[in-house]
Amino acid sequence: MKIYHIALKEVSKRKIRTIYTSFGIAIAVSMLISVMITASSGQREVFQVIARYGHSLSIVPVDTQTQQSLKSFGIGTGTYIPEASLPEIERVYQSAIIAGWEKMGALIFQEGTIGGAAFPPPTFAPRLYEETTVKGKDVVAGGVVLDKELIARFWWDVAEGRFMEHEGEVVIGRLFAVGTETKLGDTVDIGRNKMRVVGILRETDSPDDYMVFMPIKTLQTLFNKQGKISMINVRAMCPKCPVGEAAVEINKKILGVRATSQMEIATAQSQIFQKTAALLVSFVVAALIISSIGVFNIILGSIHSRLRDIGLLKTMGASKGQLIRLFLYEALFIGITGGVIGFVIGSGLSYVVGPILFKDIVIKISPKFFAIALLLGTITTIAASIYPATYASKIRVAEAFKSL
Amino acid sequence: MSDSILVIKDVWKTYEIGDERIEALQAINLDIEKGSFISIIGHSGSGKTTLLSVIGGLTEPTQGSVSLDGADVWKLNDAGLSALRNEKLGFIFQFSSLIPTLRAIDNVALPYIFQKRNNTDIYGRAEKILSILGLSKKLNSFPSELSGGQQRRVAIARAFINRPSIILADEPTGDLDAQSESEVMEFFSEINEKEKTTFLLVTHNMELAGMTDRIYRMKDGILTNGG
Ligand SMILES: Nc1ncnc2c1ncn2[C@@H]1O[C@H](COP(=O)(O)OP(=O)(O)OP(=O)(O)O)[C@@H](O)[C@H]1O
Numbered sequence: 001m002k003i004y005h006i007a008l009k010e011v012s013k014r015k016i017r018t019i020y021t022s023f024g025i026a027i028a029v030s031m032l033i034s035v036m037i038t039a040s041s042g043q044r045e046v047f048q049v050i051a052r053y054g055h056s057l058s059i060v061p062v063d064t065q066t067q068q069s070l071k072s073f074g075i076g077t078g079t080y081i082p083e084a085s086l087p088e089i090e091r092v093y094q095s096a097i098i099a100g101w102e103k104m105g106a107l108i109f110q111e112g113t114i115g116g117a118a119f120p121p122p123t124f125a126p127r128l129y130e131e132t133t134v135k136g137k138d139v140v141a142g143g144v145v146l147d148k149e150l151i152a153r154f155w156w157d158v159a160e161g162r163f164m165e166h167e168g169e170v171v172i173g174r175l176f177a178v179g180t181e182t183k184l185g186d187t188v189d190i191g192r193n194k195m196r197v198v199g200i201l202r203e204t205d206s207p208d209d210y211m212v213f214m215p216i217k218t219l220q221t222l223f224n225k226q227g228k229i230s231m232i233n234v235r236a237m238c239p240k241c242p243v244g245e246a247a248v249e250i251n252k253k254i255l256g257v258r259a260t261s262q263m264e265i266a267t268a269q270s271q272i273f274q275k276t277a278a279l280l281v282s283f284v285v286a287a288l289i290i291s292s293i294g295v296f297n298i299i300l301g302s303i304h305s306r307l308r309d310i311g312l313l314k315t316m317g318a319s320k321g322q323l324i325r326l327f328l329y330e331a332l333f334i335g336i337t338g339g340v341i342g343f344v345i346g347s348g349l350s351y352v353v354g355p356i357l358f359k360d361i362v363i364k365i366s367p368k369f370f371a372i373a374l375l376l377g378t379i380t381t382i383a384a385s386i387y388p389a390t391y392a393s394k395i396r397v398a399e400a401f402k403s404l
Numbered sequence: 405m406s407d408s409i410l411v412i413k414d415v416w417k418t419y420e421i422g423d424e425r426i427e428a429l430q431a432i433n434l435d436i437e438k439g440s441f442i443s444i445i446g447h448s449g450s451g452k453t454t455l456l457s458v459i460g461g462l463t464e465p466t467q468g469s470v471s472l473d474g475a476d477v478w479k480l481n482d483a484g485l486s487a488l489r490n491e492k493l494g495f496i497f498q499f500s501s502l503i504p505t506l507r508a509i510d511n512v513a514l515p516y517i518f519q520k521r522n523n524t525d526i527y528g529r530a531e532k533i534l535s536i537l538g539l540s541k542k543l544n545s546f547p548s549e550l551s552g553g554q555q556r557r558v559a560i561a562r563a564f565i566n567r568p569s570i571i572l573a574d575e576p577t578g579d580l581d582a583q584s585e586s587e588v589m590e591f592f593s594e595i596n597e598k599e600k601t602t603f604l605l606v607t608h609n610m611e612l613a614g615m616t617d618r619i620y621r622m623k624d625g626i627l628t629n630g631g
């Protein structure tokens with residue numbers, strides 16, 4: 001038998017007290033763990049998105065005459081980029097990216113390969129915007145190349161129905177649907193065409209929510225805008241590509257367009273994750289401090305109720321150091337119990353909290369969190385026990401026996 | 405005297421509670437030879453427990469000195485006092501003194517755990533002492549599962565585990581039946597003879613006192629020779 005055996009027996013024989021104490025720690029640990037799991041799961045998703053899609057550029061005609069009603073949307077109609085200039089834009093973009101890599105010291109062996117690793121080609125998603133009226137309301141119709149659009153705006157999804165597959169089908173934004181009282185399956189008049197609504201977009205918090213979408217070819221034909229596009233959305237598909245330099249090059253070399261590197265949605269999202277997580281973590285740290293004050297009280301109380309035992313141990317020759325060790329071992333075991341319970345509850349909690357904070361989150365619990373829970377549990381409990389343990393070790397035998 | 409194990413010089417202990425002063429020990433002088441078996445008798449409240457506490461480094465005297473096996477007990481630092489209690493002293497208390505969360509055998513082994521040079525397996529010895537005291541079947545019982553007399557015998561066994569040079573026994577057989585009492589006394593005498601362990605036995609029982617080498621009488625904090 002060693003000192004930690006005495007502690008272990010004390011902790012395991014006094015189950016109620018142990019569970020009561022560990023529970024205080026477990027609650028705080030579980031909160032922290034659930035927040036951490038949620039945050040890291042959310043962030044992992046965001047970074048996967050960045051890794052897969054990279055940054056984006058938007059290219060618009062220089063002299064866009066924005067109409068007052070559309071200005072707030074940031075959507076220009078009335079001026080166009082010739083569709084024929086797309087290959088030239090792509091060429092300038094690509095050589096700017098490669099030049100940028102070279103400037104950063106990367107080795108380019110062949111096109112599409114950086115430092116020996118292949119990267120996917122960028123996606124150029126063109127759009128045409130046309131103003132029109134639907135059910136007496138002014139709206140904007142958007143022509144898109146669907147497969148490219150789904151990459152460039154990877155958050156695009158239908159909330160109801162499906163994306164258009166055949167001629168004469170359109171997908172509408174959620175607010176368009178509400179504003180014009182249009183439902184899935186309804187027919188809407190756009191220009192001189194009757195088109196069927198086959199899908200409603202999931203809300204994007206962007207002008208897309210007010211729009212009606214169809215294939216770009218259909219819209220071009222409908223409004224007699226063959227060969228014209230209103231803007232191009234470029235998705236780099238490579239997180240480290242020097243997109244900013246490509247924008248500069250395009251602006252320099254291609255007349256009549258202006259390329260801007262978009263504020264990276266994924267980064268923005270990730271910052272929100274981080275801020276939310278930081279806020280929650282600070283709440284939880286406060287909870288951890290409060291609960292360690294609780295543990296401090298419980299342990300101090302337990303020491304008072306065991307004055308007689310402490311006195312006895314001293315008469316048997318237990319030194320100050322040995323008594324401190326005894327109590328810190330007890331704290332360690334209580335902390336481990338609290339950490340384990342906290343981890344279990346916290347993991348469970350993250351399945352509840354995660355989806356509330358971030359929709360579509362996939363919770364992933366790595367062993368790292370178990371280690372964190374154990375560390376938190378033990379460190380807090382031990383920290384809360386240092387004073388009580390030291391206090392106990394200094395109690396004089398005569399005083400300890402007075403309580404008899 | 406060169407083979408004195410315990411020398412007490414002019415020890416006083418005064419308790420002050422409010423205005424009241426209790427002279428629990430008054431001018432105690434004592435010189436005890438190594439290996440002797442001494443008994444102390446006296447009425448309740450006469451100061452017997454207080455004397456043992458002062459000797460064992462539990463209660464600081466108001467005045468005077470206690471020298472145990474050459475060491476000035478009340479001049480030792482904390483570590484020295486712990487070591488002294490651990491290596492030289494065996495306490496048997498008047499009150500129940502087991503750790504409730506430990507089995508009988510662990511309670512007995514406990515002082516050994518606090519030894520700095522602890523390496524051998526002490527359980528064989530703990531089991532042997534418990535068996536001598538008639539508890540071979542109760543090794544794994546917790547104190548709450550033992551009778552008062554059994555608990556007392558476990559506490560007695562514990563006092564011997566570290567082979568102390570002096571045993572301070574405060575009414576050790578108080579709650580034992582006559583049979584167990586004489587068994588315990590027999591065990592004491594055997595240890596006293598074989599290992600030259602010194603015994604200071606506080607008792608109310610004149611018969612037990614009569615079996616010892618010398619009887620001291622305590623009265624109102626004053627120790628007198630004879631019985
Ligand atoms: N901690 C204390 N504070 C105040 N007075 C005390 C304290 N301990 C003992 N006394 C007093 O000192 C005197 C001696 O007490 P002590 O316990 O030594 O008696 P005792 O001879 O052991 O008695 P008993 O046979 O009943 O055990 C008593 O009057 C008691 O009230």
Ligand SMILES: [Mg+2]
Pocket residue numbers: 452453454498574
């Ligand atoms: Mg007494």
